[in-house]
Amino acid sequence: MDNQDIITFPQFARKIPMLISGVPGLVKGLKVGDTKDKTREVGLGRCIETLAADSGETEAIVDGDRSLSYAEFNAWTNRVGNYLASTGIIKGDAVVVMIENRLELMVALTACAKIGAVSALVNTSQRGRVLTHSINLVEPKAAIVGAELRSAYEEVKTELTVPEQRQFLVDDTVQSGLPPASSHSGDFWIDLMHGSKLASGDNPRQSREIYPDDPCFYIYTSGTTGLPKAVVFNHGRFMKAYGSFGFAAVKLVPSDRMYVCLPFYHATALAVCWGSVLAGGATLVMARRFSASKFWDDIRHHNATAFGYVGELCRYLIERSASPDDTDNRVRVIVGNGLRPSIWKQFKDRFGVPRVMEFYASSEGNIGFSNVLNFDNTVGLCPFRYSIVEYDNEHERPVRNSKGRMIPVGKGKIGLLIGEISEKTPFHGYTDAEKTQKCIFQDVFKPGDRWFNSGDLMRNMGFRHAQFVDRLGDTFRWKGENVSTTEVELIIDGHDSVIESIVYGVEIPNTNGRAGMAWLKTSGHPGQFDFASFLRMLRTSLPACAVPVFLRLGEDAETTGTFKHKKAPLKDASFDINAIDDPVYVWLPGTSTYTRVTQSVLDGINNGAYRF
Incomplete structure (x- = not known):
């Protein structure tokens, strides 16, 4: 990192007006994301229902040439949710969801959220042994599979523990040339959208019985060892992303359109990008997958004013030959993570992007950072208690002093990021309790305190800002x-x-x-x-x-x-x-x-x- 990346007092002082103007949004975001009251009715379903009631005619989701208003989207999810409930799926049941980026994916996972079922969002590129492990890990009571992934599912079907009577197929009316079904597939599939066509379009009663600690998704992470782990992402955590990113950081409005080509089995697309869209009552524009050659044409075609990114996406875009059309876009903010300092300013200048809402979070972590003050080359600041502590690379553990306490690093120095585990920042862990315990440090700064080990190295940039450096361990x-x-x-x-x-x-x-x-x-x-x-x-x-x-x-x-x-x-x-x-x-x-x-x-x- 260049010394110029370390934030000085004059640089911070120039951002104070922005900081002050953002206080109302920050306060609202923290209030919306406050999960201390465990009896409070919250959840993804409630967010959708509120928008359907207040902004029903606003475009909710665009998928190619298809579009749904918030009222239409809500009614569709209600029909699917009520139908799934009629098959015996109840609150807390895990439902494997394997669908590529398209409208039906959002309908399926929202329908599950409304009735309290937990969507296990399997990585759509998984095959064979890894796919079998991911599905069976959550002890699923049902599976919802897109026709585009039918063959992958059928290849491992005999090894799966999914109940035979709850294996739902979702046609793909957009993508052509799908692989044919296996000859041994039989007739076990149930057409989900056909089956739910006559179900009630009213909000399920269960959506009023969802609370902060109720799980919403299982998001898979490689973690540091072994096969994929299923991270519990509860409704309270979704509300935190919805509140903190939506109201305090990204700040979209109803006229905004966010283009997202990142996979929605990741929290970046699902919680951060979509949460920001829902908080602003804006429009989500979905793309099946990323294409560097079509990216900016898509942005212009859909009049996108924002998009979600990962660093690799930005690198592919910057590597393409410069074009006179590079700044011909309406994008005013991008949100994501992994934008490298080496191309940060070049990317902003070339494509005319005024604001980079870089953030840091992990599917299993208990704290997050966001670049609310629009500094360059930083993941931003964190409103919760964290520390960056000295780390011994040779012995692969944090350094402790003579009293057994960890040692925070100074400004400009690199260390291990840890987040305090508290009522405001709980660590919900994995489906495996033993793996959960391995991620917790105890007696860090005082007897009895507990801190989450992020497994990531960060640089202290000053003024509570940090810069991501690298991951530790075996990932x-x-x-x-x-x-x-x-x-x-x-x-x-x-x-x-x-x-x-x-x-x-x-x-x-x-x-x-x-x-x-x-x-x-x-x-x-x-x-x-x-x-x-x-x-x-x-x-x-x-x-x-x-x-x-x-x-x-x-x-x-x-x-x-x-x-x-x-x-x-x-x-x-x-x-x-x-x-x-x-x-x-x-x-x-x-x-x-x-x-x-x-x-x-x-x-x-x-x-x-x-x-x-």
Whole structure:
């Protein structure tokens, strides 16, 4: 970080008028998101019902050429919710929802929220063993599957614990060329939208029986070890995002239109972006997926005034050739996370974006930051109690002083972010109690206090502002997704020619996050290894973001006294062929196998000749 990124008093003083003008919104946001009263009726469903009553004719959601007003959207969700309830689904039941970004996804998850069911929002790129794990993990009472993902579901159906009588299919009237159903699929599917057509369009009575601690979604995260974990995202937490981002930070109005091409199985799109839209009574414009070549045309076509982003999205946009149309847009604010300091100002200037509402939050975390004062290169400030403490990278733990207390870092310094666990900032944890306990520090600054371990390194920028630096442990972020090294290792170790593997993330110049790299010990000579079939196996078994970009083949890996692999030397060597005397291979863009890294290939990677 450049010294100019550290916030000085004169810089902060110039923002005081903005800070003062934002106080009413901040107060309202905190009030709306206040979850101390556990008997208060809240929830996603209530937000929709209020908008339907007060702003029923306003466009709620646009999906391509399809559009729904808030009144229409509310009535549709009511029919689906009342129908699901009639099949025996009750409050607290988990319902797996597997639908790509489209109107029906929002209808399904809102319908579940209204009757108190918990939508388990499975990553739509998951397949095979990982998909089976994610579905069975939440002990589902039903599954709602989009026709575009029918084949993926049917491939693992025999291993699933979903009740046979509650497997609902949702037609895809927008996307053509869908894969045919498996020949062994039988007739178990129930057409959800047809079945709910005659159900009542009135607000379900259950929507008046939803309280802050009631779970709303399960959002899956790779966490730090193992297969995906299901994070509990309750209605109170949705209200916090709705209040804090909607009223205090993003501040949309009914005439605003927010374009979102991020997947709605992530909290960024679902809670932050959509929550901001609902708080402003604005319009959500959905895109099935991100396309760098069509992005700005879509923005202009839909007259979008805002959009959601992750850092990788911004990098892809900035890498495209400049166009005279770059500033031809009505965008006044963007909201997301991961915009790198190296392109932050360039992005704002090139595309004429006046306000970057960068934020920091995690699906499981108990605190968040938002850039309400529009400083550059920061995740902003946090209204709740947190600390950035000294961290010992070698021993992988926070530093404690002679009294056993953690030590806050000074201005400009890097440390581990922790958030106090309190009534205002509870930590709801995972479906696995043991994993929940592992994320809690105790006796941090005083006896008995409890703090959430974010697993993230932050830089203290001063004036309660922070800058994201990196993730710790066995998770890295690539293509806007968290990747569990353990999950990838499990898949790799299942290959017949692999004896042992170590997976970690490495930085490629001019990219966001860390690309996957795997050290492999194989059963034969490296020259006999079938890289093409190995890559095919990985691409079939893993989401694209989790497939290692680099491989290093070796004989023995350095271990600690407790036989844990020492990843630090491998991370330090990265894909440099001169650092360790082992061959390195790379999956170059547009190829179907791994290529041996020579000096010329290495120079090309470092000089940006390949677009990863």
